[in-house]
Amino acid sequence: MEVGFLGLGIMGKAMSMNLLRNGFKVTVWNRTLAKCNELVAHGASVGETPAAVVKKCKITIAMLSDPAAALSVVFDKDGVLEQICSGKGYIDMSTVDAETSSKISEAIISNGGHFLEAPVSGSKQPAETGQLVILAAGEKALYDEAIPAFNVLGKKSFFLGQVGNGAKMKLVVNMIMGSMMNAFSEGLVLAEKCGLDSHSLLDVLDLGGMANPMFRGKGPAMLKTDFSPAFPLKHQQKDMRLALSLGDENAVSMPVAAAANEAFKKARSMGLGDLDFSAVYETVKITKQ
C-alpha cells in the first residue's frame, strides 16, 4: 500500500518510519526537505511539494505542528488543494481546533476529495512503537481504506462520526484528565498536612481501583516539585475552557470541571502556565505569602 506523508517533526518522523518498517511505500514531504533524508535512507520517496505528494498517492496523511501549518499545506501555493480530486483521500492527524478542521474538510470535499480528521492520543514513544490511539472522524469509507495504516500506527483506532468529533473527544478526555489532576493534587496536600506520608498515599492509590498511569507517572515528580512540562498547564487550561464552552453550548452543567478550571487559572495567575499541568498542585499548597 502506498501513502503520502506530510510533516516530519518528532511525531511525523516516527509515524512514517513505522509505516516503512511495516512494508508501506511512503512518499514524504517536509517544509525543510533535508529532514526527508533519513526516511529516504529507509526506503521512502520524496515529494517536492504537498501537491506533488497528493498527485502521486491515493491517500495522504498529514501530521503538522499547529493549525497554521495544517492550513498552510492545504491552502498555500503547491498545496494539497491543487491536486486533491475524486478518488483521493486526505487524513489530517494533527491536533487542531474544530474550526480549522472544518475549513480543511470543506475545501477538500468541495474539490471532490475525501477527508478524515484523526488526532491521536499519545506522544513520541507511542508514535515510535505504533501504540497511538487514533480518534478519526469524517468519511467512513476513507477510514475503512486507511485501516491498514492505522493498524500500524496505533494500538487502536476509533471512527467517531462527523468531522469535529475527533477534536471533541480529545476535549472530553482532557477535561476528565484536568479534574483528576486537581483531585489528585488536593489529596496529596491533604495527606501531607494531616500528617500522612505522601509516598504511602501514592502506593495505596496504585494498589486500588483508581490506579492509573498518570498518578503513577506524575506523582513522584510532583512531590519533588518537578513540573517539567510534558503537557503545559496553559494548554490544559485552554482545553478545560473549551470543554466547558462545549458544555455551555449543550447546556451541560459541570461544577467539578469548572472548579478545576478555576484552579488552573489560579495557577496561571501565579506564573505557572508554562510548567506541566501537574503544577496545579502548587495552588493547593499555598500558605502564608
Added chain:
Amino acid sequence: MEVGFLGLGIMGKAMSMNLLRNGFKVTVWNRTLAKCNELVAHGASVGETPAAVVKKCKITIAMLSDPAAALSVVFDKDGVLEQICSGKGYIDMSTVDAETSSKISEAIISNGGHFLEAPVSGSKQPAETGQLVILAAGEKALYDEAIPAFNVLGKKSFFLGQVGNGAKMKLVVNMIMGSMMNAFSEGLVLAEKCGLDSHSLLDVLDLGGMANPMFRGKGPAMLKTDFSPAFPLKHQQKDMRLALSLGDENAVSMPVAAAANEAFKKARSMGLGDLDFSAVYETVKITKQ
C-alpha cells in the same frame, strides 16, 4: 503462628479461612457461634467469648461490621479488655471512625496491651484471595509481629504511624475517588450531549494515561443506568464530608472536592443515597423535570 479472630462476616470468614489455608493456627469467635462451624471443619478452634480468644492467643484480629460492634467486643462483658494484658496484641481491621479507634486504643493500652488499627481496602473477593491492602497504624512492634499474617491477608500492608492515620488515609483515598467519579460522570454526559458515542469514550479512556479499574468497572453499568450499590452514595458523601472537615482542621482549601461533595448532596436530595456512588452521574444528566 497462632492468632485469634473475632467476627466471621463476609470479610472475616474469608480472611480467617485464608489464614488457616496458609498454616496459621486460628481460634475464632463470632456473635452467632454457629458461624464458626465451617471454620472448624477447616481446622480452626473456637473461643466461647472474645475474652477467651484473647486469653488463648498472643495476637487477636477483629473484623467487625461497624463501630458499635467494634466497641462491643472490646468493652462488653466477656470482652477483649478482660483478658488483654502485657505481651498481648489486638488488631482491629474493621472500618471505624477515628474516635472509635482512639477509644479502643486507649483502653487496650491502659490495660497493658498493644494495639493496631488496620482498616483494609478491598472487599469480598480480594479478602478471599489475600489481595487486600492493609492500612495499619498504632504500635510499630505489633505491626512487625503481625507481618506474617498481613502477608497472607493482603497483597500489601502499610504502617502509617500513629492511631488514626489508617482512617485518615482511607478518607484521602475516598475523597480522590469521589472527585474522580464526578469528573468521569461529567465527561460521560458531555460526550453524550455533544454527539459522541459514550462507549467509545470508555474505550478511549481505557487506552490512555487515565485508564483505571474504577472507570473500566463502573462505566458500562452507569451507561445502562445500573447503580447496584457496591459502595452506597450516602457513605461516599459522608467520606467526602469527613475529608473536607479534615481539610478544614488543617486549613487545606479543596475546591474540586467541595464541588464534588455538593454534587453527591444533590444526588442524596434526589433520593439516590442508597444506590452506588456512581449514581452521581444522574445529577449531571438532569434535564427538564
Added chain:
Amino acid sequence: MEVGFLGLGIMGKAMSMNLLRNGFKVTVWNRTLAKCNELVAHGASVGETPAAVVKKCKITIAMLSDPAAALSVVFDKDGVLEQICSGKGYIDMSTVDAETSSKISEAIISNGGHFLEAPVSGSKQPAETGQLVILAAGEKALYDEAIPAFNVLGKKSFFLGQVGNGAKMKLVVNMIMGSMMNAFSEGLVLAEKCGLDSHSLLDVLDLGGMANPMFRGKGPAMLKTDFSPAFPLKHQQKDMRLALSLGDENAVSMPVAAAANEAFKKARSMGLGDLDFSAVYETVKITKQ
C-alpha cells in the same frame, strides 16, 4: 442644546421625551417613522434617515435594541457614516458587545467623528424618570460635551476610559449580580429545608448589612415560584460566561462566579432559560424526580 436621537423603542422614547421636557431641541428618527408622532406632539423634529439626523445635529444619541440594529443605523445606506464628520459626535447608548462597539467606534473615528459608548443600567421606569446610570467610555471631550444631556437622562454618569470599558463594567456588575442571586437562592432553600420561615429570612435580610433592592424586589416572587422575566436567565448566564472569559484573559480565578455559572447552566438544561434569572432558585430546590 440640540441633539439627535435614533431609536424610539421603550427606552429611546422615554429618554427623548425626557430631553424634550428638559428644554433640549431633539430631532428624532425611528425605523418605523410613525413612532415619531408622539414625540413631535411634544416638540420634536423628525429626521428622515439616520444620516439626516446626523447632518442636522452636532451630537446624535442612539438607543437601539440589539447589535444588529446598532450596526445597521451606522453602516447601512442613509446611515450615520454618510454624514458623520469632524466636529460631530455619536453616542451609542445601546447595550452591545465589545466587538460591535469597537467596530462602530473605528468607523466613526476614521470618518473624523467622535464616539462614545454609553450603555445604561436601569430599565423603563428609570428611563422615564431620568434615573438611569450611564456607563460611558470613549472620547472624554465628547463625554464632557454630553454631560448636560446625561444629567437629564441619568441620576449619575461615569466616564470609564477607552471604548469597551462600558461593556466590561456591565459584565462585572452582572457577574456579581448572578453570584448574589445564587447565594440568595441557596439561603432561601436552606431556610425552608431546616424549618425556618422563608418570609422571616427575607425580613431579617432586609434589616441588615446585606439589604438590597434585588433581594427585596425578587424574594417574595421567588417564594411564590413567580419567575416572570425581567432579565432572562439565559442572558444572565451569557453575561456570567462572558465575565468568566474576561477573567480567563486576565488570569483571574473566580471560583464562586464559576459555581454560579454552572448553576445557571443547570437551570438552562432544566428548560428555565426564558424565565427570570431568579429561577436559578429551582436548581437548588431539586428533589426526587
Added chain:
Amino acid sequence: MEVGFLGLGIMGKAMSMNLLRNGFKVTVWNRTLAKCNELVAHGASVGETPAAVVKKCKITIAMLSDPAAALSVVFDKDGVLEQICSGKGYIDMSTVDAETSSKISEAIISNGGHFLEAPVSGSKQPAETGQLVILAAGEKALYDEAIPAFNVLGKKSFFLGQVGNGAKMKLVVNMIMGSMMNAFSEGLVLAEKCGLDSHSLLDVLDLGGMANPMFRGKGPAMLKTDFSPAFPLKHQQKDMRLALSLGDENAVSMPVAAAANEAFKKARSMGLGDLDFSAVYETVKITKQ
C-alpha cells in the same frame, strides 16, 4: 417593668443602659462586679450572683461573650438554675451554637422555668441606639411577655419557633453574607485586572439593584488593603462550615456557598484568619509568589 440583666460587656452594657433610659427597672450582674457601677449611676440595682438576679426578677436577660460563659452563669454555683422556677423566664441573647442553646433550654425548662434564645444581628452601635435585630426562638408566651423590652432593644424582633431556630437563622444569613463577600471580591479584582477603575465599580454598584450597606461600608477599605476585623474571617468561615453542615443534614446542595467556603479556607491557610472576613479579597488577588 422589671428585668434582670446578666453580662455587661460592650453589648450588654449598651443594652441595659438602653432599658434604663426607657423606664425599665433593671437589676444587673457582671462577673467583675465593678462594671455594674456605671449602670448603678443611671439607676440600676445590682444582684450579687446570677441566682440573686433571677430570684428578684420575673424575666432575666443574658448577654454573654461565648458558649462557656453562657453555660457558666446557668450551671455553676450561684447560677441561674438555683432560682429559676415556674413563672420565671430566662432569655439568652448571646450568640451560641445550637447545642449550647439546647442544653440551657432543657435545664431551664426541667426546673419549671421558661426559655427563649434570642441572638441578635448588629453590633455596638445598633445596641446603643436600640437598632438591633432580634432572632428569638423558644417559648412564644415568654416572647410575648418580652416584647416591651425587645421593642426598646431592637428595631425589630422575630419569633422563629423552636429553640435552635435563632441560631439557624444567623447561620443562613451569614452564609449568604460570605458568598456575597466572595462575589464582591471577585468582581473587584476582575475590574482592576481588566483595566477598570475599582472606585467606579463601587459607585456603579451603589447606584443599582445590588446596592447594600456591606459593599458600601467595606469596599473602600478593601481597596486600601484595610482589613481591620469587624467580623474575623475565621469566624465567618466557621459559620460557612456550620451552614454547609446544616445543608448536609437536610440534603441541600449549595455549590456557591461551598466554593465560597473553600476560598475562606484558602484565606486561613494564608494566615488571614484574624483579619476581617473581607480579607478573602486577598485570595482572589494572588499572583506570582
